[in-house]
Amino acid sequence: STSKLFSTPIWINDNVLAKQEIKKIRDLIKMEKKESPNGHVKSNIGGWQTSPGFYHKLIDHRIGIMELFRDVILRNVLEFVVQHEQILPFEVESKNIKYLEVWIDGGWANENGFQHFNMPHTHPESFIAGTFYLSKRNKGNLIIEDPRDGITGVERSVSIEPLKNRLVLFPSWLKHGVEPNPSEKYKRSSFSFNVQLNYLPDKMQSYQRESMFCTRNFNKLKLDCNLPNGRYFDISYSKNQNGDNAKSIDNK
Numbered sequence: 452s453t454s455k456l457f458s459t460p461i462w463i464n465d466n467v468l469a470k471q472e473i474k475k476i477r478d479l480i481k482m483e484k485k486e487s488p489n490g491h492v493k494s495n496i497g498g499w500q501t502s503p504g505f506y507h508k509l510i511d512h513r514i515g516i517m518e519l520f521r522d523v524i525l526r527n528v529l530e531f532v533v534q535h536e537q538i539l540p541f542e543v544e545s546k547n548i549k550y551l552e553v554w555i556d557g558g559w560a561n562e563n564g565f566q567h568f569n570m571p572h573t574h575p576e577s578f579i580a581g582t583f584y585l586s587k588r589n590k591g592n593l594i595i596e597d598p599r600d601g602i603t604g605v606e607r608s609v610s611i612e613p614l615k616n617r618l619v620l621f622p623s624w625l626k627h628g629v630e631p632n633p634s635e636k637y638k639r640s641s642f643s644f645n646v647q648l649n650y651l652p653d654k655m656q657s658y659q660r661e662s663m664f665c666t667r668n669f670n671k672l673k674l675d676c677n678l679p680n681g682r683y684f685d686i687s688y689s690k691n692q693n694g695d696n697a698k699s700i701d702n703k
Contacts, residue, residue, distance in 0.1 A: 457599075459598060459621075459622065459625060460531070460534075460535040460621075460622075461595065461609070461611075461619065461620070461621045461625075462527065462530075462531040462618075462619065462620035462621070463611070463617065463618070463619055463620075464527055464617070464618040465614060465616060465617050465618075466616060467523055467527075467583065467616050467617070467618045468519075468520070468523065468616060472516055472519065472520075473585055473615070473616060475516040476516055476517075476520065476585060476642065477585050477586075477640065479509060479514065479516070479517070480501075480560040480562075480585075480640070480642075483501055483505060483560065484499060484562070487501065491559070493572075494569045494570045494571075494572040494628070495561065495563070495567065495568075495569050495570075496567060496568050496569070496570060497563065497564065497566065497567030497568070498561065498562055498563040498564055498567035498568075498569075498632075498639075499561075499562045500559055500560065500561050500562070501559045501560045502559060503557035503558065503559050503645070504557070505558060505559050505560060506521075506555060506557060506558025506559065506644060507557070507558075510661060518679070518680060520583075520642075521555060521661065521679065522663075522678045522679065522680060522682070523618075524555060524581065524583075524618070524644065524646070525553055525554070525555070525646075525663040525678060525679075526663075526676075526678070526684070527618055527620060528553055528579055528581070528620060528646050528648075529551075529553055529663065529665065529674065529676065529686060530686060531579070531620050532553075532579075532648065533674060533686055533688040534688070548650040548651070548652055548667070549651075549652070549666060549667050549669075550650070550651035550652070550653070550654050550664070550665070550666055550667070551648070551649070551650055551651070551664075551665040551666075551667065551674065552648070552649045552650075552651060552659060552662050552663070552664050552665070553646060553647070553648050553649075553662060553663045553665070554646070554647055554659045554660075554661055554662035554663065555644050555645070555646055555647075555661070556577060556645050556646070556647045557577075557644060557645045558642060558643065558644035558645070559642070559643055559644070560640075560641070560642050560643075561582075561639070561640070561641045561642070561643060562638045562639065562640055563591055563629065563631075563632045563638060563639040564632060564638050564639075565632055565633075565634060565635045566631045566632065566633075567591075567631065567632050567639075568591060568628070568629050568630060568631040568632070569628050569629035570628055571594070571596060571626050571627065571628035572626065572627070572628065573623060573624050573625065573626050573627075574623035574624075574645050575623070575624075577623040577645035577646060577647055578622075578623055578645075578646055578647050578648045579620055579621070579622065579623060579645070579646040579648070580620070580621055580622070580623040580625070580627075580643070580644075580645055580646075581618065581619060581620040581621070581643065581644050581645075581646065582618075582619050582641050582642065582643040582644075583617070583618045583619075583641060583642045583643075583644075584613040584614060584615055584616065584617045584640070584641050585615065585640040585641060585642060586615055586637065586638070586639065586640040587614075587615040588634065588636075588637035589613035589614070589615065589637075589639045589640065589641070590613075590632050590633050590634045590637065590639055591613065591629050591630045591631060591632040591633070591639045592610045592611055592612055592613065592629070592630045593610070593611040593612075593613060593619060593627060593628075593629055594608050594609070594610055594611075594627060594628050594629065594630060595608060595609045595610075595611065595621065595625060595626075595627050596608050596625070596626040596627065596628075597609075598624075598625060598626070610630075613639060613641065620646075623645060647659075654666075661679045662679065663676055663677065663678050663679060664676065664677050665677075668685075671687075672687060672688055673685045673686060673687045673688065674686045674688065
């Protein structure tokens with residue numbers, strides 16, 4: 452028999468928002484760039500980036516498109532988590548805990564011009580990292596590094612093309628970077644974010660604002676969830692679930 456040991460899942464969804472919704476997000480980013488032309492320097496070498504507080508700024512002002520985007524991200528994160536709960540690292544035996552809370556704790560916009568790139572880095576103090584691509588002319592692939600040390604003679608990274616309307620999720624401890632943008636004409640545009648997850652033995656311990664709260668139905672093997680906007684949905688799960696949208700770096 453064969454078992455997969457220490458697999459690293461990556462979630463890719465290529466049909467996230469409508470064309471008009473993406474344009475609304477890009478318009479918000481253009482407005483922010485006019486207000487803060489110098490941006491914020493983190494892992495980016497060149498280019499322009501907002502602070503991680505950009506997401507909360509838009510949410511606090513009840514910008515409709517960002518509330519929709521938030522809910523889409525949270526639902527994708529939940530599907531990613533429940534499909535790979537057996538291999539994503541937790542400090543608890545997660546499947547035996549009834550309540551689950553998921554929230555975005557920071558989000559920022561990125562624009563990389565010609566030869567601009569992002570150094571390899573991780574996102575400490577979060578659970579899932581993600582990015583969403585906003586331009587059909589994006590160039591400069593996302594590079595995910597193999598987390599195993601001491602391996603020689605094998606490919607050590609995975610390259611993901613930044614296609615417009617593509618959402619990518621991965622464990623925040625996974626080292627990643629962005630290749631230089633080879634286009635002198637078009638900027639590479641994206642929105643990145645960090646997501647937190649908490650397992651709660653008691654519903655009363657929920658305290659995060661703008662969070663999605665789910666209750667595990669052990670009999671029906673599903674999660675009953677409420678989004679921050681009050682909408683309800685449920686997601687089925689099983690002990691051996693394998694998602695269509697998830698790819699993995701299989702560390703055998």
